[in-house]
Amino acid sequence: MGALEWKGTCVDTGAQYFTARDARFRRHVTSWIQEGIVSRWEATLASVDAPGEIRSVATSLDRYVGTPCMNRLAEHLSTGLNIRRKCEVSGIEKYDGTWRLVHTNKDPDETFDTVIIATPAKQAISLLPSGSEFVSVASGVRMLPCWALMAVFNKTVSLPYDGLFFNSTPLSWAARNNSKPARSTSEIWMLHAANDWTIDNMEADSDEIADTLLESFFHLTDVPRLHPRTVKTRLWPFAAASPALDEECLWSEKEGIGICGDWCANSRIEGAFLSGTAIAGRLLEKVGMQGSKH
Numbered sequence: 001m002g003a004l005e006w007k008g009t010c011v012d013t014g015a016q017y018f019t020a021r022d023a024r025f026r027r028h029v030t031s032w033i034q035e036g037i038v039s040r041w042e043a044t045l046a047s048v049d050a051p052g053e054i055r056s057v058a059t060s061l062d063r064y065v066g067t068p069c070m071n072r073l074a075e076h077l078s079t080g081l082n083i084r085r086k087c088e089v090s091g092i093e094k095y096d097g098t099w100r101l102v103h104t105n106k107d108p109d110e111t112f113d114t115v116i117i118a119t120p121a122k123q124a125i126s127l128l129p130s131g132s133e134f135v136s137v138a139s140g141v142r143m144l145p146c147w148a149l150m151a152v153f154n155k156t157v158s159l160p161y162d163g164l165f166f167n168s169t170p171l172s173w174a175a176r177n178n179s180k181p182a183r184s185t186s187e188i189w190m191l192h193a194a195n196d197w198t199i200d201n202m203e204a205d206s207d208e209i210a211d212t213l214l215e216s217f218f219h220l221t222d223v224p225r226l227h228p229r230t231v232k233t234r235l236w237p238f239a240a241a242s243p244a245l246d247e248e249c250l251w252s253e254k255e256g257i258g259i260c261g262d263w264c265a266n267s268r269i270e271g272a273f274l275s276g277t278a279i280a281g282r283l284l285e286k287v288g289m290q291g292s293k294h
């Protein structure tokens with residue numbers, strides 16, 4: 001749920017919105033709305049099949065965004081937790097019947113009975129101790145990359161839509177950031193490239209990526225081209241799992257290791273949340289407390 005700040009407003013560069021299909025997740029979403037953590041995004045949506053072929057998307061599915069930023073939700077969920085930022089864990093070592101983390105912080109060594117890994121599959125593999133039963137499971141999950149582009153315009157892009165799904169490469173998605181609640185009125189668009197196209201262009205220069213994505217956006221939507229006052233690109237190396245597991249989480253009481261993340265359930269915020277609550281349930285059961293009913 002990455003974000004950039006542009007003149008005091010939040011621009012969501014990663015996840016654009018989330019949906020809530022599962023009743024357990026919906027209950028949480030309802031309370032987050034009441035607390036002002038998230039809001040419904042009343043977006044007008046369309047899909048683009050070929051240059052100039054744009055169809056309105058009528059959907060009864062509610063879409064939600066964090067306010068004033070997508071990452072507000074993560075901030076909210078981490079309230080009261082002891083989180084060490086800018087600390088990269090590079091390994092997990094067995095130490096006297098417990099686990100010790102190898103990391104970049106100068107903190108004194110600590111040991112743990114149980115370690116929960118909540119990273120993309122590739123990092124989970126590198127963190128898992130050799131011989132862990134989960135190495136082969138995580139190795140079967142491929143994480144796909146996504147180039148993202150923020151473009152700030154002085155004028156309004158003359159499209160009657162707030163979000164567009166593209167079925168024509170190189171793009172997969174475009175959103176008018178200022179159509180989301182609690183953002184500034186500056187005309188800012190976020191474009192996402194298709195995963196396959198990103199794989200083919202991983203090493204390309206970011207200026208080249210920006211030019212291609214912008215050119216394609218105006219060509220495919222068939223609206224007059226505007227020159228952005230600012231562009232910023234970002235490569236997301238682990239944007240989506242292909243395929244995600246159908247497990248909710250991975251748990252080994254014997255090893256004292258659990259794994260959660262969107263790639264265990266589905267490549268969405270809802271999947272990540274349900275995966276996290278599933279692993280919390282296993283942990284609570286282990287320490288003799290009632291398992292989570294979410």
Ligand SMILES: Cc1cc2nc3c(=O)[nH]c(=O)nc-3n(C[C@H](O)[C@H](O)[C@H](O)COP(=O)(O)OP(=O)(O)OC[C@H]3O[C@@H](n4cnc5c(N)ncnc54)[C@H](O)[C@@H]3O)c2cc1C
Nearest residue numbers: 014015016017088089119123236239261262267268269272
């Ligand atoms: C471009 C893009 C668009 C998306 N669009 C949507 C969308 O519209 N709707 C939707 O629902 N979802 C969307 N998603 C997916 C959504 O962002 C993810 O499902 C969700 O963020 C996954 O959460 P997570 O906690 O499982 O993993 P992550 O968000 O990947 O969090 C993993 C964390 O682990 C940290 N980490 C990794 N390795 C280490 C290490 N060695 N040591 C310490 N920390 C480490 C990382 O820094 C990161 O903070 C999108 C994702 C991307 C990239």
